[in-house]
Amino acid sequence: SGKFFVGGNWKCNGTKDSITKLVSDLNSAKLETDVDVVVSPPFVYLDQVTASLTGRIEVSxxxxWIGKGGAxxxxISVEQLxxxxxxxxILGHSERRHIIGEDDQFIGKKxxxxLNEGLGVIACIGELLEEREAGKTFDVCFQQLKAFAxxxxxxxxxxxxxEPVWAIGTGKVATPQQAQEVHVAVRDWLKKNLSEEVASKTRIIYGGSVNGSNCAELAKQEDIDGFLVGGASLKGPEFATIVNSVT
Ligand code: 13P
Structure with a gap:
């Protein structure tokens, strides 16, 4: 449902030189037109990236910050972005939840x-391994979703x-079935708690160890509407392969 959406979350990686190379690889890559493509560089390189991207890739x-800038x-404020x-x-990323300690309420405010200021939000949710093992995957995801809703x-x-936390940066990608199961549950939750329309139009993308070799099988799943890619988004050609896995 909705246009395929692929985001590259560069996290806290890169230098002026490596990012110049990455942007140049992205500029020369052939990307399917029927995909929204977004990259998310570290703040200090945002200007360099927005100024040097030549195609239709958007920047995140x-x-x-939770409100207007100031002391x-x-x-970094929304107005500055x-x-x-x-x-x-990108808001609610597991690294900000679990390493920096942001909670649902703080993330909701952001x-x-x-959104009120007109910025699009990539809203991240996902369970820890121990929560999955305790059978709490849906509970955790729904609670994080409700805080946004x-x-x-x-x-x-x-x-x-x-983005299941156990799959992020671990090389342990969720199986297409595991991901699809949660995506369906999330869509059902949107339908029950918001509306049929929100459920059908909202894109639900998967993140966690997505790479050029596993993206095609994941992309075939009916409720996987794209990807949020970490490590593999730092390599232009591999990121392009993931963008082009749209079915
Ligand atoms: P990896 O693709 O490196 O597992 O990271 C996923 C992620 O956290 C994207 O936001």
Missing amino acids: GQNS FTGE KDIGCKWV AAYA DVVPSWDNIVIAY
């Missing part, structure tokens, strides 16, 4: 503010990224 922040040392040409922001003004500009 990896985080944003918030170390933070928009000023520099960003169309998106999402509501960003409780505060966002509309679902027009949100992409949901299901």
Whole structure:
């Protein structure tokens, strides 16, 4: 449902030189036209990337502040992201939840503010390994989803990224069946708690050890509407393969 969406989350990686090379590889890659493609560089390289991308790839922040800018040392505001040409922001990423300690409420505030200011939100959810093993995968995902749903003004500009924490950066990709099962459950939740329309139009993308070799099988799943890619998005040709896995 919806146009295939592939995001590259570069996380805290890269240098001016490596990013110059990556952007040049992306500029020369042949990308299927029927896919929304977004890359998310570290803040300090956003300007370099937006200025040097020549095609239709959009750019995303990896985080944003909960409100207007001001005396918030170390933070980046939604207005600043928009000023520099960003169309998106990634919020609720597991690394920010579990390493930095952001909670549902804080993430919800950021999402509501960003959406109200016209920035698209890539809203991340996903369970820890111990939660999966305890049979709590759906509970955890639904709770994280509800925290977004409780505060966002509309679902027009949100992409949901299901990223099981045990699959992130581990090389242990979810099987297509495991991912599809959660994506269906998420879509059902949207239908029951929001509306049929939100459920059918909202893109639910998968993240966690997606690479050039496993993307095709995942992309075939009916409820996988794209990917959020970490490590493999740092290599232009492999990222292009993942973009082009659209079915
Ligand atoms: P990896 O693709 O490196 O597992 O990272 C996934 C991710 O966290 C994307 O946001």
